[in-house]
Amino acid sequence: MNKLKLFALATVAFLGFSGAANAETVLLASDDFVGITFWVISMGMLAATVFFFMERGSVAAGWRTSVTVAGLVTGIAFVHYIYMRGVWVQTGDSPTVYRYIDWLITVPLQMVEFYLILAAVKKVSGGIFWRLLIGSLVMLCAGYLGEAGYINEMLGFIVGIAGWIYILYEVFSGEAGKVAARSGNKALVTAFSAMRMIVTIGWAIYPLGYVFGYLTGGVDANSLNVIYNLADFVNKIAFGLVIWAAAVSASGGRAR
């Protein structure tokens, strides 16, 4: 247990150090509000990562992997935010490639979370994970191709939306949704419904950002980045907190 905490602290210290090394070449202007959101959110991701790794040991064994994955999601986002912040502050350009690399890693990890919290209470098929993974890959690849200019922006949007709808279908009406509904486990049902709401309402912010950024004429990099940044803050940190809360309640409070 102590070894794990030590490892978490060492990782975080290392990451903080690499962030500090980056800071000497990057100076944030006091009127760069988009840059400030990049900065604030990177610190939020760091705090959430430390929190999830430290809390992992306080929950029942079956829930630990879920809490660890929540920490991986915010930790990976933290590293990407340091780079995205640098690109934005230094060039004023949208850090599209770093953003999509981050999403390409963290969104599948969040899809694993749906599977893991079900697997913590019930025997479930791996098909749930694979279908959610395919939906997220379709959504993100289409979005990237559209944003980076490889395909028509509208086409990228439509295919991306189709991938998202497929994910929603699986968590509401597909096998995942059915297993959760039938589980009879209160903590699981609460967490699953909250995660599902995040994937529905919280995630809707991203296609809205895409619409404002690319489809309503003229890419406004400022609003696009603020929208994406706020969305990441909610969808990565709140998503993890929901899992952590379910894990604590399923473990009968915070007993050690």
Ligand SMILES: *C/C=C(C)/C=C/C=C(C)/C=C/C1=C(C)CCCC1(C)C
């Ligand atoms: C941590 C990062 C997360 C949860 C990122 C989620 C991203 C999306 C839900 C993106 C969705 C998009 C569409 C539904 C349409 C096409 C454009 C995208 C990729 C922005």
